[in-house]
Amino acid sequence: MTIRVLVVDDDFRVAGLHHGIVAAHSGFTALDPVRSVGDAVSAIRAHRPELLLVDVYLPDGDGVELVRSADTDAFVLSAADDPATMRRALRAGALGYLVKPFEARLLEDRLDRYARFRNLVGGDRALGQEEFDRALAILHGGGEQPSASRSATEQLILEKLGEGEASALEVAERAGISRATAQRHLSTLAARGFVEVRLRYGTTGRPEHRYLAVGG
Known part of the structure; x- marks a missing residue:
């Protein structure tokens, strides 16, 4: 299941640029951009996006107030x-703020972090304080450098998961490692929000754990 994203920006060129970044990013679906608060309210009601990318200055209202009233995760891009x-946007509930113009990689990074954050907090199970703190650190950066935070084996596993959802045994076969090694690293990657774990129920026995790389 992908994360639906709605871009709200009255500049059609900027909206198209941000829409393109989202559309090209694995794990995300870019809804048609809208250019006003009124259109955004209608689109939110019709399409139920999980994430909004909202400008502050809109022709019929204030993007920050839209974030406040939408009850939907949002980043302000302004x-x-x-x-x-900036403080007002955070008080309204924005998860982050990007000052335009910015490089595409910054939005791509925020999308990656949001996908990992949502993977950790998106379910219904109770979270311990350590898990919640980890999720917030992922969302806001936490000083982590993604390329340096994963071992070579973990990076290899993520590359192999890029070929599609797989079991631990399938990952092991793709990567040329033992199943036990694959399982250990998959558990670590899942705990840090890089990998999503799904259950596949068969006709008998325990459900099979399936793994999918999160984000781009």
């Missing part, structure tokens, strides 16, 4: 660079 607006 040319407004004054601290008061």
Whole structure:
């Protein structure tokens, strides 16, 4: 299941650029962009996006107030660079703030982090404090450098998962490692939000654990 994203920006060129970044990113579906608060409210009601990318200045209202009222995860993407607006966006519930113009890689990074964050907190099970703190650290960066935070074996496993969802045995065969090694690293990657774990129920016996790489 992909994460549906709605871009809200009155500049059609900027909206198209951000829409393209989302559409090209694995694990995300880019809904048709909208250019006003009114259209955003209608699109949210009709399509139920999981994430909004919202400009502050919209022709019929304030993007920050849209974030406040939408009850939907959101990032604010705006040319407004004054601290008061940034604080107001965070108070309204925005998960983050990007000052335009910005490089595409910054939005791509936020999408990756959001996917991992959602993987950790998106279910119904209770979370311990350590798990919740880890999820927040992932969302907000936490000083982590993605390329340096994974071992060579973990990076190899993620590359092999890029070929599609797989069991631990299938991952082991793709990567040329033992099943026990694959299982150990898959558990670590899942705990850190890089991998999503799904259950496949057969006709008999225990359900099979299936693994899928999160984000791009």
